[in-house]
Amino acid sequence: MRLLRLRRRRRPCPRRWRWGVAPKAVDRKVVPVAAAAAAAAADEVSNEVHVLAVDDSSVDRAVIAKILRSSKYRVTTVESATRALELLCLGLVPNVNMIITDYWMPGMTGYELLKRVKESSKLREIPVVIMSSENVPNRISRCLEEGAEDFLLKPVRPSDVSRLCSRIRW
Amino acid sequence: MAGAALRDQLSALLSSMFSQGLVDEQFEQLQMLQDEGGTPGFVAEVVTLFCDDAERIIAEIATLLEQPIVSFDKVDAFVHQLKGSSASVGAQKVKFTCMQFRQFCQEKSRDGCLMALAVVRNEFYDLRNKFQTMLQLEQQIQAYDHKQQ
Numbered sequence: 003m004r005l006l007r008l009r010r011r012r013r014p015c016p017r018r019w020r021w022g023v024a025p026k027a028v029d030r031k032v033v034p035v036a037a038a039a040a041a042a043a044a045d046e047v048s049n050e051v052h053v054l055a056v057d058d059s060s061v062d063r064a065v066i067a068k069i070l071r072s073s074k075y076r077v078t079t080v081e082s083a084t085r086a087l088e089l090l091c092l093g094l095v096p097n098v099n100m101i102i103t104d105y106w107m108p109g110m111t112g113y114e115l116l117k118r119v120k121e122s123s124k125l126r127e128i129p130v131v132i133m134s135s136e137n138v139p140n141r142i143s144r145c146l147e148e149g150a151e152d153f154l155l156k157p158v159r160p161s162d163v164s165r166l167c168s169r170i171r172w
Numbered sequence: 173m174a175g176a177a178l179r180d181q182l183s184a185l186l187s188s189m190f191s192q193g194l195v196d197e198q199f200e201q202l203q204m205l206q207d208e209g210g211t212p213g214f215v216a217e218v219v220t221l222f223c224d225d226a227e228r229i230i231a232e233i234a235t236l237l238e239q240p241i242v243s244f245d246k247v248d249a250f251v252h253q254l255k256g257s258s259a260s261v262g263a264q265k266v267k268f269t270c271m272q273f274r275q276f277c278q279e280k281s282r283d284g285c286l287m288a289l290a291v292v293r294n295e296f297y298d299l300r301n302k303f304q305t306m307l308q309l310e311q312q313i314q315a316y317d318h319k320q321q
Contacts, residue, residue: 060221061257065202068218072209106252135256157198157260160205 051167052076054095056086056103056115057133062156066102066133069160073167083110087118090125098128100151100170105134105141113145120149129170133158175316182309185302192265194299199262212314219303222261226296229254230289237285247285248277254292265295 053075057063063079070077078095080086083103087110089095101119103112112132119125129151134141142153151170154162189195206214229250236247255270269292276284 059225059253059257059260061218061225061260064214064218064221065260068202068205068209068211068214072205135252135259156256157262159198159201 050074050076051099052078052095052097054086054090054098054101055079056081056083056101056107056112058082058104058107062104062133062158066158066163069158069163070102072160073164075167083107083112083115086115090119091122100129100131100167102131102133102154104156105132105145106136113141113148116145116148116150131166175313175320178309178313178316182306182313185306185309189302189306194265194302195262196264197262198259202262212310216307216310218261219307222257222263223300223303225257226254226266226300230293230296233285233289237282237289242280242282242285244277244280244285248274251277263296263299266292266299269295 051074053070055063055066055070055077057066057079058081060081063081067077067079078089078098080089086101086103090098101115103115105112112134116130116132119128119130126149130149131152131154132145132150133154133156135156137155145153152166154166190200202215202218206212233247233250236243236250251270251273255267255274258264258266258270269288273285273288273292276288
């Protein structure tokens with residue numbers, strides 16, 4: 003029997019999501035075909051939803067990446083929270099629209115990554131989703147209180163991710 | 173004719189893997205992801221990653237259990253990893269054995285752990301053989317289809 007996913011409790015302050023900004027109609031110009039194609043490719047990349055997936059398990063990385071890519075999201079996978087923070091803080095993964103991370107990882111946990119992201123003025127608007135193979139109510143509520151967008155139980159199914167992504171306004 | 177025979181074989185193999193409880197719905201989800209995405213290598217990739225992972229973890233656990241003083245926390249951490257990846261790939265039997273294995277870790281029973289390790293190893297080898305046969309059949313079917321075109 004699938005266990006219910008807990009929804010995040012409404013926080014008093016409203017959260018605004020800032021995503022990749024689409025070009026306004028007034029900015030579009032008439033350009034030669036080749037340049038237009040190049041520009042279209044760039045637009046595609048910048049308007050695509052980009053997810054950073056963090057998990058120390060190679061199997062889980064492959065599965066979550068596949069599920070996200072089959073929904074046409076761009077995915078960058080990393081194997082540790084430390085590496086994820088490095089990439090985010092150094093600006094090496096531009097325009098991340100969502101972080102999805104395993105809870106328990108050696109070194110920095112997903113919970114600690116969540117806290118660091120929410121403490122950072124640069125990163126705090128990025129929704130963070132936690133995944134865990136263990137259904138521990140305290141753990142779930144701690145993550146949600148810390149600002150996690152959602153908490154998914156592993157093994158993650160395509161339906162879990164599509165339900166999640168349909169709620170987030172890209 | 174040969175193509176149909178190969179497909180029947182693959183279908184029978186997959187049916188038996190499901191009915192024997194070797195794999196569960198999660199494995200089916202992975203197959204569906206592969207079929208929907210039109211990316212033929214996905215299941216092979218995940219299965220290979222799982223087998224490499226499992227082999228490494230089983231060897232680490234065996235080494236830990238040979239020590240004069242067993243660190244049950246470390247053993248438990250490895251079993252937890254194996255349980256996680258077996259759940260993600262849909263390896264049901266291995267996953268259930270890992271759950272029992274963790275009990276023995278909690279009880280700090282070396283004998284219990286050694287027994288559970290033997291069971292997990294056998295189940296893993298059995299599953300790995302079936303996965304290998306499955307992948308070989310898929311490759312043969314693809315090669316046959318390609319020749320027909």
